[in-house]
Amino acid sequence: MAQNLADLFEHAVDAVPDRVAVVDGGSGREFTYADLERRSNRLAHLLIDRGVSGGSHVGIHMHNAVDTLAGFLAAFKLRAVPVNVNYRYVRDELAYVYDDADVVAVLTQPRYADAARAATEHPVVVVDERFEETLADCSSDRDFEERADDDLFLMYTGGTTGAPKGVMWRQADMWRVLGGGVDFYSGELMADEYAQSARAGESADPMRFLMLPPLIHVSGLMPTLGALFSGNTVIFEPRFDAARVWEVVETCRPAIMVITGDAMGRPLIDELEGRAAAGRTVDVSSLLAVSSGAALFSPALKARLLGLAPTVAISDSIGSSETGFGGIRVYSAADTSFATSDHAGGPRVPAGRGATVIDDDDAPLTEPGEGWFAKTGYLPIGYYKDETKSASIFREHEGVRMVVSGDRARLEPDGAITLLGRGSQVVNTGGEKVFVEEVEGELKSHPAVIDAIVIAVADERFGQGVAAVVAVTGAPDFEAIETHLRTRLAGYKVPRTYWVVDAVTRTPSGKPDYGWATSIAASSEPTHVRDAARSHR
Structure with a gap:
């Protein structure tokens, strides 16, 4: 067949x-x-x-x-x-x-x-x-x-x-x-x-x-x-043009809108809120669901969208070109507790469908804990013309072939999997690991932060420090942003250094361009540096 x-x-x-x-x-x-x-x-x-x-x-x-x-x-x-x-x-x-x-x-x-x-x-x-x-x-x-x-x-x-x-x-x-x-x-x-x-x-x-x-x-x-x-x-x-998208929703009446995380979600939500404030409510009655994938869709933004369109469901899926589909979770206005829960990290999805968390020896975790996200089942052949790279992520454990794409993940007590972020983007500050996607999500939950990319910068005391390249509304109040973050994150995860830009650069698929953010940090003076004495408090 x-x-x-x-x-x-x-x-x-x-x-x-x-x-x-x-x-x-x-x-x-x-x-x-x-x-x-x-x-x-x-x-x-x-x-x-x-x-x-x-x-x-x-x-x-x-x-x-x-x-x-x-x-x-x-x-x-x-x-x-x-x-x-x-x-x-x-x-x-x-x-x-x-x-x-x-x-x-x-x-x-x-x-x-x-x-x-x-x-x-x-x-x-x-x-x-x-x-x-x-x-x-x-x-x-x-x-x-x-x-x-x-x-x-x-x-x-x-x-x-x-x-x-x-x-x-x-x-x-x-x-x-x-x-x-x-x-x-x-x-x-x-x-x-x-x-x-x-x-x-x-x-x-x-x-x-x-x-x-x-x-x-x-x-x-x-x-x-x-x-x-x-x-x-x-x-x-x-x-992609947020204003145009809502016009298309009203004229073409789609049932499903497919987006890429915050990169599309935030401007769409801002536009929807702006129209509502001006008395120009958008007719979203045709929409059954907004489906997000490929990049982080922050809990705070999901909650805002559900508040504006309570009849719409939101599906958030994980996966990549190497793993394919890894899991999905559906959110509704009937339960927005996810926006205020204490779970840290990126998307959380049910385990199964070949998705698992493994330890450093490629063995699947049998107890809750942190490890590497892995996928079994239907998998790619490998990387084109790169046998070395293929061998590094396409592996076998006890006869079972798997792909280990480099994402850190946590197996939860209920069996769900929470993605923590790309292993290559972990900031090691004073021996503590900071997953940049977690910090990015919390930064973007502050109403003044339009978008953010979190990176590592050199730090004389801790080896690496947490820094952020951000786009904001108006004149940034960094004390307010820090206060907001410290109610949600451990002190060592809170960025000490900031660069403010007009717009954060992302790839066409909506993923953060970490190379661009690193070059911004390397080529310009920071906009704000917090008192070093508070870095790990």
């Missing part, structure tokens, strides 16, 4: 050809499943004309649009391998990814075309005014070779440090963990019949998904594909 991503999409096309598949905010057009099928087929034939064949790697260097999705689908259809490319990269970064990923062609948009051409000698296909004419001359036939479950899915991830690296998955395994091949809530596997989701979608009313994360990140691409496999409709916007 095939579980190939192109086959899954084509079964949905055959089941609901006249249903709207994509609402493209950039062009203002709607595309049915049959429209998207023809467009993807034409693009696949265009790529063949540019020298792409089965097994070739194709760079997808685009922001969200119908043709970004069509590019991924076209590559899957002809058994080529789409390579996601961060559209914020400059020439040298692009050249590294193009070379490391062995791309033989690049699909991009006009605003990125010059940078793409400067970074590669291979063909660059630009989705511009002439593209429509070129596409129209290509065949729309579905006449591609037979595909297989183990066709390659390759997702490049920048992580928090180091050069970008490609994570290799079998397509069938990626479908299992993030594309709808498993029920995220119950853990029940979809039957081994790849048309099951399409058949279910054919008999059900379609749901609309407002997909805000970038398609060049797994947190945007796989929810999109999963929605399409079940005959639903996805809505794209070319860029």
Whole structure:
């Protein structure tokens, strides 16, 4: 039984050809499943004309649009391998990814075309005014070779440090963990019949998904594909704009809004509150859920959103390009105790579905305690062209293969798992470990702090000190911020040094850019330094 991503999409096309598949905010057009099928087929034939064949790697260097999705689908259809490319990269970064990923062609948009051409000698296909004419001359036939479950899915991830690296998955395994091949809530596997989701979608009313994360990140691409496999409709916007998002909610009436943690959550909530204060309440009655993943969604922000939209549920999931889906928790206005609870760290999810916490010897913890987050079950093949790195995180313990991605985690007394943060981002201050995501979450719970990235800086007494790069409203009152933090954190976790910036830089997927924050600290004088005598009190 095939579980190939192109086959899954084509079964949905055959089941609901006249249903709207994509609402493209950039062009203002709607595309049915049959429209998207023809467009993807034409693009696949265009790529063949540019020298792409089965097994070739194709760079997808685009922001969200119908043709970004069509590019991924076209590559899957002809058994080529789409390579996601961060559209914020400059020439040298692009050249590294193009070379490391062995791309033989690049699909991009006009605003990125010059940078793409400067970074590669291979063909660059630009989705511009002439593209429509070129596409129209290509065949729309579905006449591609037979595909297989183990066709390659390759997702490049920048992580928090180091050069970008490609994570290799079998397509069938990626479908299992993030594309709808498993029920995220119950853990029940979809039957081994790849048309099951399409058949279910054919008999059900379609749901609309407002997909805000970038398609060049797994947190945007796989929810999109999963929605399409079940005959639903996805809505794209070319860029994230909080005011525009709420207009789309009112006009397009999505049932599900997919976001990336605080990076999207905070501006959306601020905009919603601002409109309510001005007497322009947004109609959110169509929204059933706001689904967050890939980055921290702070408890205080969740509580604010539920206060504004009490009929909406919030789902918060954990996972990565290396682990796939790791767990999910749902929040509602009926219980906002999570916002004031004393649990420290990042997201907390039920254990299971292959998620576990292990010790330094790779053995799963049997008692509550702190260790490393690990995942078993459906896993990647490894890193592309990096056997050494693959061996370091893809391991076996007593015959069970697991991935250990470098996140610290805590096994709770009730069996739940709390993520504490990336091990590489732990601040060791005077022998005490400080997980930066925990401090970032508490900083952002202060009403004056818009966004924050916490980093380590050199400290003569303690080796490392906790510091923060923050964006704030108005003139910052650091004493008030410290007082707020000291009611929530041990003294050694409270930042001593601050740099105030106009805006905190994040990756397109919403993750903190720790390299950028470190460079800010290295190249400029701090805005505020607390009295050293209080550092660990």
